[in-house]
Amino acid sequence: MISFLQQNAFWIITIVKIALLLFIVLTVNAYLTWFERKVVAHIQSRWGPHRVGPHGLLQPAADGLKFLFKEDPTPAGVDQFVYYLAPFLALTLSLTALAVIPFGPDPLPFKILGEQVYLWIVKSDIGLLVLFAITALSVYGIALAGWASNSKYSLLGGLRSSAQMISYELALTMSVVGVLLMANTFSLQGIIEAQNNAKWGFGALGWNVIAWTKNGLLFPQVIGFICFFTSAIAETNRAPFDLPEAESELVAGFHTEYASFKFAMFFIAEYTAMITVSCLATILFFGGWLSPFPPTSFWTFTHYIPSITLIPFGLWVIYDGIRYETIFGKLILPAVGFAMFAIGAVLLAGVRIAPLHTVNEFIQPVFWFTAKILVFLFFYVWARGTLPRLRYDQLMNVGWKLLLPVSIANVILTAGIILWRSHS
């Protein structure tokens, strides 16, 4: 038994990693919907979900149960195979994109079954191209859903959505070429490593957004980042580019005729695409898992930033929970707060206790990566709550006449500056 495990260690570890990643991503998706509803509500001066569980934290669970138990009508005259294929395709493609995303540089500090366990599922030399391939294929989920529903609204919504997605794919791809020119590799790990040589070792300056490396100032990829993020918002059909799924426009666009679980699959696919794009934005432009502080000995106190954020936050959750209205809240919130406080304290204890020190060092890159992803997810939700929707022809104009020429100009400028630097 043990020898069987040890001989197939690679496969077993990969399957376990995939299961764990799916579990984590689906949970993050669920709480991302909570986060979005809360933030948009607070932007609009109202509360958002606050009844189901303390602070509405069990709302995603209630939504999930609702999706499972709701009636699932299939409209008449649909093409059965394509109708069932479309949400499955959308969900599968969105979740597959997470396989190439690296969450941290170092393997786990201990060996499992004799193998080093890295924090990614696939390390590929063409990781970025794999992500673009999956983005290109995800147009099908929407186009086929719109067509298979045998309804005019769905067909128009599906055609508009997919036309928007393929238009913004071009700007998305071109805005990344500047980063590729600076990193010389398609692999995501390599792109992060290429941002590791900041001037004076000050981490944040080496990120592609600023690009002040030890060899001098390359072209800061600010324009590239703005083009990338705008195209990504359009690519994932989120506000302000969500006309094809806006309720007042085309009922619900391509997912009008999809109910309960199939709609949930589209929903999860959209939020997972948001997470993937946020991961990609941090990896390409903001240094991925690199800390913004220098690695010199003076700055080792920044290694305790996770603890410094978790401990007061945990204490605040305990304080809030004790004074909460419902009994359930009075029980759960202090428990959650105490768990956060305990994790923060354990990480802080790494100052003195050696094994906890390795844990703290291991958590560092993952913490910075997660923090940056959360910042981008907040930007997504902020844009949804604040900006008005673009009309469809304005949307297509922005994609073709503004973003595409600007991203091509970014490529030309970056290439020119790199060429000039290598000559001088």
Place this chain on the structure above:
Amino acid sequence: MVPTHYYLILSAVLFGLGAVAFVFKRNIITIFMSIELMLNAVNLAFVAFSQAFGKVEGQVFVLFVIVVAAAEAAVGLGIIILIQRNRQSLNIEKVNLLKL
């Protein structure tokens, strides 16, 4: 490692199936798709030979074939849209004005 002639036989089979679809189908779009299938079969043969000889020229040529196929698909589908507009049918037997 997979022997090269396995890939070449697969390429031949796909090409044959593309040729069958080209001859026997009546919908213009399906005929056009069978042309794309034949082009794909040829691409597979190119990449197989590139691996066999250890040189990348085969893969470079595959990129050119893909680009040409894209351009051809764009223009061809434009023509198909025109045919549908003029003949109100996508049946290739209706596009027979030049028949004697």
Place this chain on the structure above:
Amino acid sequence: MAESLVSPALLTFFVLAGLAVLGAGSLVLQKHPIHSALSLIVVMVSLAGLYLLMGAEFVAMVQIIVYGGAIMVLFIFVIMLLNAGEEEHTDFSQLAKFAGLPLAFALTASLAALVFKPDAGVPAATQAFIPKATEQISSMLFKEFVYPFELTSFLILVAIMGALVLAQREKK
């Protein structure tokens, strides 16, 4: 575990090749053009898998992005917009059915037989992958093949203009 007869590479090849042949067969046999288009997408993705198996990773990704993500999307858009329905049954010459299919098999079999000859001129591959294929492709595209590369950009421009002109509505 004992060494099996079928190595993982060979097993992957048969799975992907089977998928490709099934997709191509489905393209021939399906009545509705959208099902044929979906079968062709299956063929293209499995061919991309085969390219990855041969170590041609850049070509595999370009195949998925361009062929699977752009050209086939164009096909599906046209099928949706023209509302192509299922194929009607029309008269077919019996000669085509009875002589055509065997001839198609004969064509495929003769092509395959040519390949199986021992001195077919195909050398055995010395290595499983070409190392740094992407770098070599890019250097070749911009050094030896730069002229065809720039010509393809003109080709695409001409194709865009042609498609625009063809799809215009008549000016009343």
